[in-house]
Amino acid sequence: MRLRLATSGAVEHVLITQRLVLTPVADTDQAELAAHWTDPDVRRFLFDGTALSPAQITQTVADSAASFTAHGYGLWLARGRGGHDEPGGHRGESLVGTAGLRPLDDLGVEVLYSLTPAVWGHGFATEAARAVIDHALGTVGLPEVLAEVDEGNTASIRVINRLGLTPFATVQGELGPLIRYRLRP
Numbered sequence: 266m267r268l269r270l271a272t273s274g275a276v277e278h279v280l281i282t283q284r285l286v287l288t289p290v291a292d293t294d295q296a297e298l299a300a301h302w303t304d305p306d307v308r309r310f311l312f313d314g315t316a317l318s319p320a321q322i323t324q325t326v327a328d329s330a331a332s333f334t335a336h337g338y339g340l341w342l343a344r345g346r347g348g349h350d351e352p353g354g355h356r357g358e359s360l361v362g363t364a365g366l367r368p369l370d371d372l373g374v375e376v377l378y379s380l381t382p383a384v385w386g387h388g389f390a391t392e393a394a395r396a397v398i399d400h401a402l403g404t405v406g407l408p409e410v411l412a413e414v415d416e417g418n419t420a421s422i423r424v425i426n427r428l429g430l431t432p433f434a435t436v437q438g439e440l441g442p443l444i445r446y447r448l449r450p
Contacts, residue, residue, distance in 0.1 A: 287396055362381055
């Protein structure tokens with residue numbers, strides 16, 4: 266997969282893959298994020314199964330913008346590239362999901378992602394997460410990327426394994442055991 270990074274200004278980072286365009290979340294995306302993140306299937310293994318309030322979504326967007334400014338990473342919206350239909354009946358440019366990087370406790374930076382259920386099973390999580398990981402390890406220069414996955418989230422575990430992350434610990438989470446993974450260049 267080829268990854269292109271386009272920058273415009275000091276903090277705008279756009280990641281482009283074969284089928285996706287990932288753009289940093291912005292204030293104008295809050296309604297779309299709310300709709301996506303309140304879907305029970307999307308949040309089943311995200312945010313410990315709870316729906317974020319509008320204030321929490323506003324804070325998430327603000328935290329992401331600050332992280333892009335300070336560190337060169339944050340949260341991206343993943344959309345199908347325009348001009349063609351995507352698997353699952355999704356039209357290009359429609360929301361596929363989110364992907365990003367954020368601190369994991371005091372251990373380092375973790376990759377995270379969420380997908381619209383209509384596109385599950387078509388490799389979009391792997392594609393989006395790979396773009397974000399490549400950005401983290403390449404452009405940003407992080408020494409490693411972490412992931413934390415609910416033990417029961419077998420689909421996400423398959424994605425993490427395809428990306429080459431290896432388990433290093435299991436910890437107790439709000440909803441049960443969480444497996445922690447890492448990838449070093």
